[in-house]
Amino acid sequence: MAIAVQIAFNAIVAGAMYALVALGFNLIYSTARFFDVGYAALAVASAYAVLYFYKTLGLPLVVSIPLGIIIAALLGLIIEKIIYRPLRARKASGTVLLVSSIGVLTVVQALIAIVFTSEFQSLSRDIGSTRVFQFFGGAITETQLIIIAAAFAVMIALGLTLRYSYFGKAIRAIADDEEVARIVGIPSERLIGIVFFLGTAIGAIAGIAIGFDSGIQPTAGLALLLGGIIAAIIGGIGNVWGGVLGAFVLAIVENVGVWLISGQWKAAIAFSVLILFLIFRPKGLLQK
Amino acid sequence: MNKTVWVIIVVIVVLLGGWWFISNSGSGEPAAQTGPIEVGFIGPLTGDAASLGTASQAGVQAAVEEINAAGGVNGRQLHLTYEDGQCNAQQATNAASKLVNQDHVVAILGGLCSTETAAFGPMAMQAMIPTISYGSSAPNLSQMGAFFFRDYPSDAGQGAFGADYMYNTLGARKVAVLYHISEYGTGIKNVFEEKFKALGGTIVSEEGAEQTATDYRTQLTKIKAAKPDYIYSPMYPAGATAMFKQAKEMGITTKFLGGDALSDTKLQSDVKSLGLNIMFTQLKSDLPETFNAKITSKTGGTQVTVYAATAYDAVYVLASALKTATGGQDLANAIRATSYDGVSGHIQFDANGDVAASGYAVYKFDNGASTLVQ
Numbered sequence: 001m002a003i004a005v006q007i008a009f010n011a012i013v014a015g016a017m018y019a020l021v022a023l024g025f026n027l028i029y030s031t032a033r034f035f036d037v038g039y040a041a042l043a044v045a046s047a048y049a050v051l052y053f054y055k056t057l058g059l060p061l062v063v064s065i066p067l068g069i070i071i072a073a074l075l076g077l078i079i080e081k082i083i084y085r086p087l088r089a090r091k092a093s094g095t096v097l098l099v100s101s102i103g104v105l106t107v108v109q110a111l112i113a114i115v116f117t118s119e120f121q122s123l124s125r126d127i128g129s130t131r132v133f134q135f136f137g138g139a140i141t142e143t144q145l146i147i148i149a150a151a152f153a154v155m156i157a158l159g160l161t162l163r164y165s166y167f168g169k170a171i172r173a174i175a176d177d178e179e180v181a182r183i184v185g186i187p188s189e190r191l192i193g194i195v196f197f198l199g200t201a202i203g204a205i206a207g208i209a210i211g212f213d214s215g216i217q218p219t220a221g222l223a224l225l226l227g228g229i230i231a232a233i234i235g236g237i238g239n240v241w242g243g244v245l246g247a248f249v250l251a252i253v254e255n256v257g258v259w260l261i262s263g264q265w266k267a268a269i270a271f272s273v274l275i276l277f278l279i280f281r282p283k284g285l286l287q288k
Numbered sequence: 289m290n291k292t293v294w295v296i297i298v299v300i301v302v303l304l305g306g307w308w309f310i311s312n313s314g315s316g317e318p319a320a321q322t323g324p325i326e327v328g329f330i331g332p333l334t335g336d337a338a339s340l341g342t343a344s345q346a347g348v349q350a351a352v353e354e355i356n357a358a359g360g361v362n363g364r365q366l367h368l369t370y371e372d373g374q375c376n377a378q379q380a381t382n383a384a385s386k387l388v389n390q391d392h393v394v395a396i397l398g399g400l401c402s403t404e405t406a407a408f409g410p411m412a413m414q415a416m417i418p419t420i421s422y423g424s425s426a427p428n429l430s431q432m433g434a435f436f437f438r439d440y441p442s443d444a445g446q447g448a449f450g451a452d453y454m455y456n457t458l459g460a461r462k463v464a465v466l467y468h469i470s471e472y473g474t475g476i477k478n479v480f481e482e483k484f485k486a487l488g489g490t491i492v493s494e495e496g497a498e499q500t501a502t503d504y505r506t507q508l509t510k511i512k513a514a515k516p517d518y519i520y521s522p523m524y525p526a527g528a529t530a531m532f533k534q535a536k537e538m539g540i541t542t543k544f545l546g547g548d549a550l551s552d553t554k555l556q557s558d559v560k561s562l563g564l565n566i567m568f569t570q571l572k573s574d575l576p577e578t579f580n581a582k583i584t585s586k587t588g589g590t591q592v593t594v595y596a597a598t599a600y601d602a603v604y605v606l607a608s609a610l611k612t613a614t615g616g617q618d619l620a621n622a623i624r625a626t627s628y629d630g631v632s633g634h635i636q637f638d639a640n641g642d643v644a645a646s647g648y649a650v651y652k653f654d655n656g657a658s659t660l661v662q
Contacts, residue, residue: 003513006538010505118335118374120502120526122533122558132537139538214502214530217335255506263495263507264469 002137007259009135013144013213014227015251016151017206021228022235022243023158024202030175030238031195032088034097035229038079038104040221042200043207045108046072047216048116050208051123069204076200077193079104084196085189105221113218123211147209154202155244162240171195175238230274236284245285249273324367325360325610328387330398330408331423331599335374336499336526339554340595341400344422345370346586347596348397351603361610366603373399375499375524377407384408388415394615395420397602400595401524401549402426402471403499409436418620420606422599425548426471427479430640435620439605439635440598441571441645443472446547447479449648450569454480454518454545455487457650464493464516464542466507466531468523473499476522476547492516497531499524504531505538512540519544525552529559536562545569551651551658553591560656567661571632572647573597579631591657594632601630 021043028036050068053059059067083104087097124130124143131142162168173181174188182188210216210224227250228243235246250270257269277284329348332341348368356365369391371383380399387393388411396412399405400423412419413433421429421438430442454460463484467473473496481491493514495507508531511519521544523531528550543565550556550568559566573594580592609622628635633646651658 003509006509006512007506010509014503117338119338120336120529122529130537132539134539141537210502214534217500217526219500220502258506259510263497263504263510266506 003259005136005138007255009138009140009144011248011251011255013140013147014255015248016148017209017213017224018227018231018247018251019244020151020154020202020206020209021224022231022247023154023240024199024206025225025228026232026238026240026243027158027171027195027199027202029232030240031171031178031192032080032084032097033178034084034094034101036084036101037098037222037225038101038108039076039200039203040225041105041108041112042072042076042079042221043203043224044216044218044221045075045112045207046204047123047207047211048112048218050211051116051121051216054123065208068208069201072204072207073197073201075108077197080193080196085193109218109221116218118218120215120217121211122215123208141213143212147213150205150209154205158202158240167191167194227270230270233274234277234284236286239284239286242284242286249285322364324365326391326393327366327368327606328384328391328393328396328398329368329370330373330380330383330387330396330404331370331400332375332404333370333372335372335376335379336524337375337401337549337552339552339589340423340525340549340593341373341375343553343583343587343589343593343596344400344599346583347422347599348603349586350582351600351607355603355607361607366607369393371398373401373404373408375399375401375403377403380404380407381411384411388412388417393417394610394619395606397422397599397606399424402429402475405429405432406471409433412436416616416620418606418609418615418623420602420623422602423595424472426475428471428475430642432641437623437637437641439602439630439632439643440595442642443476443547444479445645446569446571446648447476448483450476450520450545450547451480451483451487451489453569453650454520455484455489458518458545460517461489462492462514462516463489463518463520464495464511464514465491465520466495466497466504466511466523467521468499468527469496470499470524472524472547472549473522477520480520480522497527499527501527502530503534505534508535508538508540512538512542516542518542521545522547522549524549525555529555532559532562532564532566536564543567545650550653551593553589553593553657556653556658557656559653564653566653567650568653568658569648569650570594571598571645572649573632575631597630597632601628601632601635604628604630605635 046068049071050064053064053067132139170186231247231250232243235242253273254270258266331344332338352366352368373380373383396419402424405421405424409432413435418435423440425443427442427444467477493511519542546568548570551570571594583592583596605626605628608626613619613622624637650661652661
């Protein structure tokens with residue numbers, strides 16, 4: 001019984017992290033219409049920014065985390081302005097943008113490795129000092145609870161924004177049909193820039209979360225992003241809530257599968273689920 | 289000029305460039321008879337196990353300085369090019385490629401991690417570059433090739449020693465195994481399990497993870513549920529750091545016995561505050577104080593890892609062989625014929641390039657460092 005509870009906790013935490021990644025990713029995809037793989041590197045970059053402020057400079061947490069998020073989000077905005085926007089102005093296809101985002105991923109990862117070395121680093125100052133709570137035989141740490149809370153806070157905030165604010169409605173309009181949105185007078189280019197800023201900020205939270213929970217390496221972004229992409233595809237690509245649903249479905253299947261089979265199969269299970277969905281329900285769980 | 293002419297010019301330039309490149313690289317090319325002897329070093333200078341890699345580099349540097357100060361080999365100075373393998377197959381292969389094709393080394397000292405050596409070994413064998421590993425212990429590296437040597441013994445010994453210690457000295461009967469799926473982890477795990485079962489023990493749980501994995505919670509959950517007497521954990525330091533932290537969070541109090549990769553000093557200081565009971569097997573080494581001083585003056589640390597000693601000795605073995613041979617098959621034969629007594633023990637290579645183990649000892653994690661147990 002205790003083992004099932006622990007597996008459930010692991011699944012919820014993993015689901016929360018995948019959900020954050022999928023949320024940001026879906027937001028960018030639904031407006032800019034391409035798979036932004038560079039998103040992964042920016043999530044890791046924010047974790048490294050927090051590492052620098054928190055561990056190297058010794059600034060308090062309440063300062064380091066917002067600074068890290070803002071830096072990554074600004075980077076996302078700058079990259080959108082100088083790389084993706086000119087390409088999109090030239091009507092580049094989704095594939096071209098995907099390849100350019102792979103370039104962004106490679107460059108950012110390499111820069112991080114040069115500045116911070118490829119060593120595996122943990123964000124927390126003292127390893128082992130987080131409080132651990134025991135519920136029904138399963139252990140969950142304070143950091144993990146904060147991650148879950150943050151994920152749900154972001155989900156709710158994003159949901160309310162998309163539904164009720166002018167900005168949110170404009171985003172939904174652009175996601176629906178960009179040209180008509182522009183005809184109606186929505187400044188789509190500027191709003192897409194803001195979307196990149198927000199989406200990258202959400203991804204940054206996920207990157208920082210992983211940094212505190214287990215640790216980061218410059219190449220950690222891709223593994224995290226793949227989980228988010230699978231979650232987004234399973235849940236219905238382009239549908240923001242689909243990403244969240246897909247994230248938890250993926251996390252549960254992964255953790256139960258690993259429990260029943262073996263730890264080595266985690267990645268294989270994740271991708272098998274993806275393949276099954278692409279074969280039998282390519283549009284995902286929730287239609288757009 | 290029109291398009292056709294441009295195309296012809298480009299093709300000619302490419303062909304010329306290719307011909308020049310090919311004629312300048314390649315194996316078996318006799319090294320210049322004067323000038324420095326080019327030797328390569330591959331080890332993790334950053335990334336996983338970096339503290340062991342930089343210590344090994346210090347060992348090599350110390351040996352090279354001594355040899356060169358004494359006049360070098362046959363009047364020629366040794367010139368070392370240090371490449372960062374990052375304990376990673378891809379990086380190690382790139383490093384070896386550069387050493388062989390660009391720096392034209394006559395021999396390679398490396399890698400430390402079996403992951404590195406297994407990756408670039410075949411390429412070095414094909415280029416006929418004698419390779420002396422100072423730390424790779426995976427059992428299947430014995431079949432690497434005629435140009436492969438290691439002055440660090442194969443885990444065929446360490447795994448069996450671990451099983452024996454676990455059963456007879458620690459009295460464990462039910463053991464859970466958590467290992468890194470890699471040349472090193474899988475290799476030593478197989479030897480350990482075979483010996484432990486032969487002694488009469490049971491493996492209650494066996495969980496593997498990728499060397500780069502950061503989340504071991506599911507594996508630890510299953511191991512905790514199996515209620516073992518001890519956990520055998522042959523893992524690399526970066527993953528082990530994350531694993532120990534998560535084990536502590538999950539309230540696991542079971543004691544750990546790991547392999548030689550846990551001798552990483554950064555790992556030991558990182559998990560200091562966790563209060564876990566962790567031991568590991570390592571090659572027995574009685575390093576003289578003079579040697580320790582040489583290394584600590586370079587690394588600035590307080591502990592000297594045995595890999596610094598094996599790396600130091602590897603340079604001397606290579607230098608001794610270089611007195612009679614300059615490269616390729618001759619150098620490999622000379623290395624095989626060498627018998628040398630170094631700080632890490634007696635070195636003599638068998639037909640597979642292996643050395644006999646001088647014996648293993650068990651160390652315990654103690655407040656940021658490690659102390660000898662038996």
